Amino acid sequence: MGLSGISLLTTTYSLILQHQSLLLCLRAKGFGLDLKKDMEGVDYLSDERKKAQFDVEAMKIAWAGSLEAFQLSDRMAKLVANDPAFEKFTRPMLGRKELIKNTLRKAAHGWKLIVDLRLTEEEAKWLRLYIDEPAYTDLHWGMFIPAIEGQGTEEQKKKWLPLAKKMQIIGCYAQTELGHGSNVQGLETTATFDPQTDEFIMHSPTLTSSKWWPGGLGKASTHAVVYARLIVGGEFHGVHGFIVQLRSLDDHSPLPGVTVGDIGMKFGNGAYNTMDNGVLRFDHVRIPRDQMLMRVSQVTREGKIMQSDVPRQLIYGTMVYVRQTIVADASKALSRAVCIATRYSAIRRQFGSRNGGPETQVIDYKTQQSRLFPLLASAYAFRFVGEWLKWLYTDVKERLAANDFSTLPEAHACTAGLKSLTTSFTADGIEECRKLCGGHGYLVSSGLPELFAVYIPACTYEGDNVVLLLQVARFLVKTVSELGYKKPVGTTAYMGRVASLMQNNCAVQTAEGWLNPGAVVEAFESRAARMAVRCGQQLAKYENPEEGFAELSADLVEASIAHCQLIVVSKFIEKLQQDIPGKGVKQTLEVLCYVYALFLLHKHQGDFLATGYLTPKQASLANDQLRTLYSKVRPNAITLVDSFNYTDHYLGSILGRYDGNVYPKLYEAAWKDPLNDSDVVDGFYEYVQPILKQKLRTAKL
Ligand SMILES: CC/C=C\C/C=C\C/C=C\C/C=C\C/C=C\C/C=C\CC/C=C/C(=O)SCCNC(=O)CCNC(=O)[C@H](O)C(C)(C)COP(=O)(O)OP(=O)(O)OC[C@H]1O[C@@H](n2cnc3c(N)ncnc32)[C@H](O)[C@@H]1OP(=O)(O)O
């Protein structure tokens, strides 16, 4: 018997087992048989796992970044998964008050673990990820503390950071208002210096000046970094951050003049409703002068404004930091959805049965592959670009500490652009994974609805994705306009070769010709350079540059996307130039890298053709190659998602279970729904039975 015959037999056997266990379950409910006899312990995906052409353990390390990173993450994942305090399956069914209380309990338990086990900052970050429940602690550690670290003076840091790091105060980041989020300079909250008392008076002069959205503000925070218009001597001196105490440290009640509360339910059940996004108003609340964050500008006792040599953009520095973490988190959210959809696609069968044999696994349909495998490749691409961005941010941070601000504009453009690119793609990708799972993907127990609901605000918070791409566009336009006298560096270095990128056209002649990193990078560079230069030429036609920028903004956004996609493709290729140990690991990643690049090329072929870099024939060859690549991904698909090393707890999905034991577990879960506690639903006797029993003389319907 050939290999395919053996595999057919084992697959059929798995199917029979699965059907048997389903039958047992069905009977359990209907005929009182033993429900426990489903096939616990059987790995329904074992055949798939045997197909792997690479060393899975080595791929896990490549995904994690290093053996140490893998071990650390694995330890934290297991710590959470094995702790019943972090159960999350009932979350979507809880009312808001219960939900928040439950989140506060988990955050307290998480903090206890951090203290008792003396976890490092890195371990705590992984712990937060695997607890998988947005909480006020995210903003306390993720924004309040970084804002003080980045914008505070040494003295301020000395005073506030120990309190915050021991969690003796809880802080949030209160920037956005009811009337303004994107336009930070348009904020209306005022901080007026009173020279008589050496204080600032914090005030919300209008309804639209109410702080609105800050996470952790509603119920948990005792303090906030509040962004407000600085007014000294009756003059406005820009928006700055101020540390303001909101609640009593004794009984947590709001301080006089402070009105604070939660803004209400948000999208989805469970999901981001574990977070107390808040509203805040000030009625002439006084704070000491030294609570203005003064690294960028200082207000003296006499009411003089002193500027340090730190650029004012550093006031936006916390956003740069968080955008960088959001890029890293995009690969986690996307890989999680892809893991669920890939495992389920291998279990799910529809059509194609021959002679009573098994039906086709839906993962074998080319349409399923062409939707799923680019998402899988993107998860890896985002992982590696996130790793690079972390390096870039660390480098910028070190430079800033040494008062070197030269790389700040590029850090801003990269974090803004990549945050936008990766979150938009991930949000769409999670929804695509739901559709890839058919009807069952719509069940909360698939894990996908909640993941989607939690994830999608990432397209808005930390900067609306379009607004951020327009920031990238400004950076690109500036780079193009300076080409004559300034050598572009970093991620825009390719613009230095603009003449050849505008002239030379693609040389690929065969589908195999696309399996060449040089050809791929040049295609993306040429497209990005041509789109940016074209925008520059169009802009030059306008007398008023701002008017031109506004008029051309949709094209500018497309040019920014092209630039950001180039960064992701290049960083993936650069990653592959490193030593990556393990049998078949590098080769498999190369396949994914080409899938990512050629998928983008196919999706955006309009750009590549319109800029004249590619011919239709070359675009078509790229698509031919893409199909071949999908066949190369197929045998490795399950092990590529196993390499994310996600526990079933973290995945939170019956469809994505490691053992693939989907049907019995779906069936079992249905019976756990509170609606099935009784056979006759509450309300039946009041509202349904009277209809059943009514005796209408005539029915017009
Ligand atoms: C149990 C567990 C316990 C513990 C857990 C432990 C650990 C957990 C640790 C960490 C958790 C980690 C992370 C999680 C944290 C949070 C994530 C979760 C939720 C997110 C919550 C969301 C928060 C928010 O949304 S905060 C609000 C964000 N708001 C925005 O993003 C507003 C967007 N708008 C802007 O950024 C700006 O206003 C603007 C659009 C850029 C316009 O600015 P401006 O009007 O000034 O206009 P210009 O365009 O003229 O710009 C002037 C000039 O400045 C440059 N610029 C602009 N921005 C920046 C920047 N950010 N940096 C540097 N430079 C900047 C711009 O390029 C111009 O330069 P030039 O003059 O040279 O052209």
Ligand SMILES: Cc1cc2nc3c(=O)[nH]c(=O)nc-3n(C[C@H](O)[C@H](O)[C@H](O)COP(=O)(O)OP(=O)(O)OC[C@H]3O[C@@H](n4cnc5c(N)ncnc54)[C@H](O)[C@@H]3O)c2cc1C
């Ligand atoms: C879940 C969640 C958590 C949040 N947490 C916090 C927090 O902790 N702290 C905090 O301060 N804030 C927080 N925010 C607020 C968030 O940062 C803002 O909502 C975000 O910056 C977008 O601003 P906006 O709401 O004003 O959108 P708007 O700017 O009003 O956007 C509306 C539309 O207008 C478009 N638009 C706006 N300006 C332009 C332009 N110049 N050109 C073209 N199009 C434009 C946008 O693309 C969008 O389509 C949070 C928001 C959410 C959803």
